[in-house]
Amino acid sequence: MTGPLLRHLAILIVAAVYWQSVCLFSGRNEPWDAPLYWTVAYPMSMLLAAMAGWVLKRKGWMAGFVVTLAQLPIMMINAESGPLWVVGLIYLSVLAIPVAAVSALAGRLALKAS
Numbered sequence: 001m002t003g004p005l006l007r008h009l010a011i012l013i014v015a016a017v018y019w020q021s022v023c024l025f026s027g028r029n030e031p032w033d034a035p036l037y038w039t040v041a042y043p044m045s046m047l048l049a050a051m052a053g054w055v056l057k058r059k060g061w062m063a064g065f066v067v068t069l070a071q072l073p074i075m076m077i078n079a080e081s082g083p084l085w086v087v088g089l090i091y092l093s094v095l096a097i098p099v100a101a102v103s104a105l106a107g108r109l110a111l112k113a114s
Contacts, residue, residue, distance in 0.1 A: 007055060016070045019071045030075045
């Protein structure tokens with residue numbers, strides 16, 4: 001495996017562990033059902049994506065999508081996956097846009113700092 005691929009895989013694993021932790025602590029099967037999703041979990045995912053974007057630099061924007069879309073396999077593992085997983089994927093893709101913007105900004109700042 002190459003370095004960039006390993007970095008993306010590591011981000012995916014960390015994000016999946018994060019979202020599974022959100023499910024465990026909230027007692028919900030899907031992260032977005034957690035009572036503190038909008039006030040704690042989602043903003044913390046932005047912070048996680050910003051840190052990953054800093055590491056990825058030019059490809060920092062990808063971290064936002066990886067971190068946000070990592071919710072999908074967690075939901076599929078924890079809940080019965082039915083025909084609504086497509087709707088979930090679309091919803092997560094929309095949620096990923098602001099997170100990707102934050103991680104892209106962090107990547108850009110990392111490039112300027114180096």
